[in-house]
Amino acid sequence: MLERTISRKVVEWLYGHGIIERSESNIYVYAYELLISSTISIFLILIASCVCGNIWYSLAFLLGFIPLRIYLGGYHASSHFNCYLAFLSVFLASVVLSYQIVATYGFRLITTCLLFIIAFLYAPVDAKNKRLPTEKKRKYRHISICLTGFDVILAAIDILPLSRFITIYYFSKWALIIFAVIPCLTRKFQR
Numbered sequence: 001m002l003e004r005t006i007s008r009k010v011v012e013w014l015y016g017h018g019i020i021e022r023s024e025s026n027i028y029v030y031a032y033e034l035l036i037s038s039t040i041s042i043f044l045i046l047i048a049s050c051v052c053g054n055i056w057y058s059l060a061f062l063l064g065f066i067p068l069r070i071y072l073g074g075y076h077a078s079s080h081f082n083c084y085l086a087f088l089s090v091f092l093a094s095v096v097l098s099y100q101i102v103a104t105y106g107f108r109l110i111t112t113c114l115l116f117i118i119a120f121l122y123a124p125v126d127a128k129n130k131r132l133p134t135e136k137k138r139k140y141r142h143i144s145i146c147l148t149g150f151d152v153i154l155a156a157i158d159i160l161p162l163s164r165f166i167t168i169y170y171f172s173k174w175a176l177i178i179f180a181v182i183p184c185l186t187r188k189f190q191r
Contacts, residue, residue, distance in 0.1 A: 001033075001079075001080065003037050003040075004029065004033050005082050005166060006032070006075055007028075007029045007036060008130075008161065010032050011028045014028065021034075022162035031159075037080050037083065039062075040059075041084055041087050043170050045061065045062060045087070045088065046060045046090050048088060048092060049091075049095075052095050055093050057165070059093075059165075059171070060168040061078045061091050061094055061168050061171075062172075063169060063172075064168070064169040064172030065090075065170075065175060065176060067086065067087060067147060068115075068144060068148065068173075068176055069148045069176060070140075071123065071140040071141075071144040071147065072118070072119055072123050072125060072127040072144045072145040072147075072148075072179075072180055073122060073124035073125040073127065073132070073140065073144075073177035073180070073183075074127060074180040074181075074182065074183060075127055075180075075183055076179075080099050080149040088183055090178070093166045093175075094171035094172055094174075095168060095173065097171055098171060099164070102162055102167055103167040103168065103171075104144075104162070105155075107170065108155035108158070108160075110182045111155070111174060111177075112148065112151040112155040112170075112173065113152055113155075114182075114189065115148045115173055115177055116149060116152050118169060118177060118180045119144040119147075119148040120148075122180065122184065123141045123144040123180075124137055124141060125179075125180045125184065127183045128183070128186075131189060132171075166172060
């Protein structure tokens with residue numbers, strides 16, 4: 001795990017310079033590991049977007065995906081590499097599908113309503129390798145319901161133009177739906 005190795009070196013440097021306490025080291029290692037992993041994920045999407053011919057594809061996808069992903073929960077990969085692969089795959093699938101499908105009014109409304117229902121019933125969706133304490137669950141549930149509610153309103157008033165960027169934005173929502181459903185199905189089949 002390159003991310004953890006780099007994180008440890010950064011934290012050792014911080015400790016060596018008296019910036020952090022030794023007792024806080026594990027927290028900082030974890031935080032820097034997440035920061036590095038998130039940066040790599042976003043960088044991969046930006047590169048893929050350039051390869052696809054338009055840097056704005058990444059912005060459309062990331063705006064639709066990241067804010068809600070934090071609070072909705074769902075599938076989390078078992079390694080950073082698998083996370084990069086899953087994230088890049090859903091982005092590329094969104095771009096490819098945007099050439100075949102247009103996010104019409106009905107598509108937008110169905111997508112956002114389904115996401116709202118998932119948020120209302122299950123948020124935050126626990127993944128076996130990422131559990132949240134009860135206090136955070138309440139807060140994340142509330143935020144995910146508000147964010148998906150905003151998406152429903154945005155879709156219902158239909159002010160966004162029909163474009164590939166908007167379609168990619170809504171496909172990012174389908175990625176969220178899939179990531180939310182995977183842990184639910186996994187638990188159901190393990191019983």
